[in-house]
Amino acid sequence: MSSEPRNPCTLYDKIWNNHIVLSSPSIANDSPQIVYVDRHLVHEVSSPQAFSGLWAAKRSVRRPDCTLATADHNVPTTPRADGQLFEAEKYIHDKASRAQYMALEKNVRKSGIPYYGLKDIRQGIVHVIAAEQGFILPGTVCVCGDSHTSTLGAFGALAFGIGTSEVEHVLATQTLRLCKSKNMRITISGSLTPGVTSKDLILHIIGVIGTAGAVGFVIEYGGETVKDMNMEERMTMCNMSIEAGARAGLVEPDEVTFTYLYGRPMAPSSNENAEDGTAWDQAMAYWKTLKSDTGAIFDREVIICAEDIAPSVTWGTSPEDNVPITGQVPDPSLIENPQRQQAVEKSLSYMDLQPGTRMEDIVINKVFIGSCTNSRITDLRAAAHVLSLLGPTAKVASGVQAMIVPGSGVVKRQAEEEGLDVLFRRAGFDWREPGCSMCVGLNSDQLGNGERCASTSNRNFRDRQGTGGRTHLVSPGMAIAAAISGHLMDVRKLFHAEELIQPKKISNHTLPSTLFGNPEAHTLPLIQDNLAQTPASVRQSRQFISVQGVSVPLEMENIDTDMLIPAPLVKGLTRTGLASALFNRFRSDPVSGQDTDFILNKIPFTRAKIMVCSGANFGCGSSREHAVWALKDFGIACVIAPSYGEIFFNNCLQNGVLPISLSQSTCQILVEYAYTGGFMDVDLVKEQILCVDTGVSFSFRTDPVNRQRLLKGTDDIDVTLEHVQDIVEYELQRKTKYRWLELGFKSGFRKTITNDLSW
Numbered sequence: 001m002s003s004e005p006r007n008p009c010t011l012y013d014k015i016w017n018n019h020i021v022l023s024s025p026s027i028a029n030d031s032p033q034i035v036y037v038d039r040h041l042v043h044e045v046s047s048p049q050a051f052s053g054l055w056a057a058k059r060s061v062r063r064p065d066c067t068l069a070t071a072d073h074n075v076p077t078t079p080r081a082d083g084q085l086f087e088a089e090k091y092i093h094d095k096a097s098r099a100q101y102m103a104l105e106k107n108v109r110k111s112g113i114p115y116y117g118l119k120d121i122r123q124g125i126v127h128v129i130a131a132e133q134g135f136i137l138p139g140t141v142c143v144c145g146d147s148h149t150s151t152l153g154a155f156g157a158l159a160f161g162i163g164t165s166e167v168e169h170v171l172a173t174q175t176l177r178l179c180k181s182k183n184m185r186i187t188i189s190g191s192l193t194p195g196v197t198s199k200d201l202i203l204h205i206i207g208v209i210g211t212a213g214a215v216g217f218v219i220e221y222g223g224e225t226v227k228d229m230n231m232e233e234r235m236t237m238c239n240m241s242i243e244a245g246a247r248a249g250l251v252e253p254d255e256v257t258f259t260y261l262y263g264r265p266m267a268p269s270s271n272e273n274a275e276d277g278t279a280w281d282q283a284m285a286y287w288k289t290l291k292s293d294t295g296a297i298f299d300r301e302v303i304i305c306a307e308d309i310a311p312s313v314t315w316g317t318s319p320e321d322n323v324p325i326t327g328q329v330p331d332p333s334l335i336e337n338p339q340r341q342q343a344v345e346k347s348l349s350y351m352d353l354q355p356g357t358r359m360e361d362i363v364i365n366k367v368f369i370g371s372c373t374n375s376r377i378t379d380l381r382a383a384a385h386v387l388s389l390l391g392p393t394a395k396v397a398s399g400v401q402a403m404i405v406p407g408s409g410v411v412k413r414q415a416e417e418e419g420l421d422v423l424f425r426r427a428g429f430d431w432r433e434p435g436c437s438m439c440v441g442l443n444s445d446q447l448g449n450g451e452r453c454a455s456t457s458n459r460n461f462r463d464r465q466g467t468g469g470r471t472h473l474v475s476p477g478m479a480i481a482a483a484i485s486g487h488l489m490d491v492r493k494l495f496h497a498e499e500l501i502q503p504k505k506i507s508n509h510t511l512p513s514t515l516f517g518n519p520e521a522h523t524l525p526l527i528q529d530n531l532a533q534t535p536a537s538v539r540q541s542r543q544f545i546s547v548q549g550v551s552v553p554l555e556m557e558n559i560d561t562d563m564l565i566p567a568p569l570v571k572g573l574t575r576t577g578l579a580s581a582l583f584n585r586f587r588s589d590p591v592s593g594q595d596t597d598f599i600l601n602k603i604p605f606t607r608a609k610i611m612v613c614s615g616a617n618f619g620c621g622s623s624r625e626h627a628v629w630a631l632k633d634f635g636i637a638c639v640i641a642p643s644y645g646e647i648f649f650n651n652c653l654q655n656g657v658l659p660i661s662l663s664q665s666t667c668q669i670l671v672e673y674a675y676t677g678g679f680m681d682v683d684l685v686k687e688q689i690l691c692v693d694t695g696v697s698f699s700f701r702t703d704p705v706n707r708q709r710l711l712k713g714t715d716d717i718d719v720t721l722e723h724v725q726d727i728v729e730y731e732l733q734r735k736t737k738y739r740w741l742e743l744g745f746k747s748g749f750r751k752t753i754t755n756d757l758s759w
């Protein structure tokens with residue numbers, strides 16, 4: 001807002017320039033800037049430690065009115081029909097899940113943040129409800145302690161995931177300290193053929209550019225295919241931008257976007273008559289400017305032809321491991337790059353698949369339709385459409401368990417009004433309450449050891465859906481085909497092409513407004529009780545100067561944060577006590593619980609202080625800061641790898657863990673050295689790594705700002721709060737220029753303080 005964009009700009013440049021808080025921002029392009037956050041989403045897993053930190057420092061939430069909370073990851077999806085089951089104490093049996101749920105309720109009460117809990121029909125997966133309620137708007141910056149916040153880029157917003165320390169920063173300051181990303185444009189030309197969906201498209205794109213293909217970039221998706229998509233399809237595509245490593249993915253807002261938003265409870269209202277037009281009119285005037293200028297420069301361009309794409313399905317343990325359903329499991333012996341070859345071998349061994357097996361011959365035991373990728377009403381309609389084409393006698397194959405988990409209570413009710421649940425139940429599908437469910441297995445919806453699942457979620461990481469579980473990512477229609485046939489199957493084979501074209505592309509906006517529940521959202525009653533005050537020691541040291549010790553070598557690429565710490569172990573309320581959680585599924589045998597021979601269990605690596613990895617994209621995937629806390633608790637103060645998942649990298653900086661990027665060949669030399677058990681000395685002052693036993697040293701570079709942060713152990717929140725006057729001025733300016741950004745809340749959100757909304 002403070003600095004006018006220079007033409008020609010990309011859509012991302014425009015949003016970025018509009019959100020720089022300081023009137024004289026740092027000129028260096030790659031220096032962190034203070035960026036204003038318009039919308040902040042909060043859920044129970046990534047927020048407890050942020051609130052504890054906030055309360056411990058005696059700070060408050062700066063903009064509860066711009067924040068929205070819900071519980072989604074931990075909640076059971078078993079029926080909530082019995083009134084008393086609404087009580088979390090009775091409904092959530094798992095102690096740790098319940099504690100996180102209760103902590104969220106206490107924190108929203110204390111802060112006055114609007115909240116959709118188990119009693120509220122609007123409860124659901126955070127990324128689903130934000131769109132449904134009109135919380136997310138074009139041109140805004142939206143964050144959440146969750147990597148799939150990228151979903152909301154579909155609205156032409158800059159939406160991305162952050163770690164828990166950054167959540168605390170946003171709660172306290174309503175800003176973030178951020179470096180600008182590069183621009184990537186992915187243009188998709190032509191039309192998707194019948195039976196091929198935006199899920200197949202995004203899997204295909206990730207297959208083409210790789211899971212690290214967009215690290216450092218914000219992607220703008222464009223082309224005729226995208227123009228032709230409805231909002232839900234765009235959300236599915238943007239959702240998995242994080243699986244390509246991108247900071248965010250976005251789509252230029254257009255009539256499809258505006259029509260979707262019109263009349264949503266938290267979108268700007270078209271009823272308020274002001275002299276200068278309604279809030280909706282004012283918003284529209286701004287939204288129509290949100291497009292990349294002709295001639296804007298993108299740092300990378302990718303062109304995809306929609307007609308080339310078949311329904312996609314994964315065979316391995318990374319989303320890039322995908323092929324058309326007509327394809328086969330790849331043969332690692334034909335892969336030239338030795339590191340990739342090894343990765344494929346490991347994946348196939350975990351997935352228990354033989355090279356050359358036809359994808360359609362893979363037999364499955366479970367089917368999961370849900371997650372923030374594919375749990376919206378149009379996804380359920382797509383699934384129901386395939387099922388209805390099969391006729392009333394179609395049944396889930398014997399031996400297969402299939403579940404459908406709507407993304408929100410609103411989606412669930414809508415589906416029930418349309419009778420979709422009847423279709424699903426009749427065919428033998430389990431129809432559940434909303435939540436993340438088997439996407440991440442934080443509740444009891446999990447795969448057993450060795451079970452194989454066709455899943456509409458977004459991550460096929462090892463152990464992701466349950467320890468030892470095997471995931472094949474597919475679209476909703478393909479999931480139905482798998483459920484009915486009992487194996488992976490090309491949905492297009494079941495019908496004539498024209499039958500697969502759904503009758504109408506309808507978005508939720510045609511639904512009667514009662515489906516959104518009481519249009520006045522509510523907050524829980526404010527409480528002034530003293531939440532168990534967390535001692536200042538919960539705020540871990542952020543300082544790093546140097547470290548000396550043994551380094552542990554790893555020769556794997558795409559080490560994701562689910563590997564670093566499996567989901568069921570992120571259910572705590574503190575930042576500590578996670579040493580044994582680090583690489584837990586590798587260190588402990590899933591069946592016997594005995595220690596394995598994984599390198600971290602071996603002397604001298606049990607006391608390693610440095611982790612050296614020769615594979616790229618370390619820490620990709622989920623935003624869980626628990627991965628860094630686990631490393632730190634184990635004793636690791638420095639990670640050396642060729643490249644990193646961006647959120648993980650930032651999380652390291654927040655916790656005084658030094659992430660060093662070096663070329664793959666240098667990392668390999670350091671890995672060889674690490675195997676000898678020799679001492680390493682990593683010195684940030686000198687920017688040097690010394691292999692003590694051989695006397696060989698390597699220099700490394702760190703960003704000067706980050707280097708200072710680590711050397712001084714700076715608390716970003718303190719530094720940002722030195723600029724509080726600039727934040728105040730930015731907010732005043734925002735109120736005048738973008739009045740509509742406040743209105744939805746004033747009129748619809750803050751009025752009612754009640755907790756008695758029921759289903």
Ligand SMILES: CC(C)[C@H](C(=O)O)[C@@H](O)C(=O)O
Pocket residue numbers: 045046073145146147148161440621622623624625
């Ligand atoms: C728990 C949360 C931090 C995590 C994420 O950031 O993605 C989760 O949603 C996931 O999908 O793994």
Ligand code: SF4
Pocket residue numbers: 072073125146148371372373435436439440457458
């Ligand atoms: S990816 Fe899965 S666990 Fe993460 S927010 Fe989406 S549904 Fe929830």
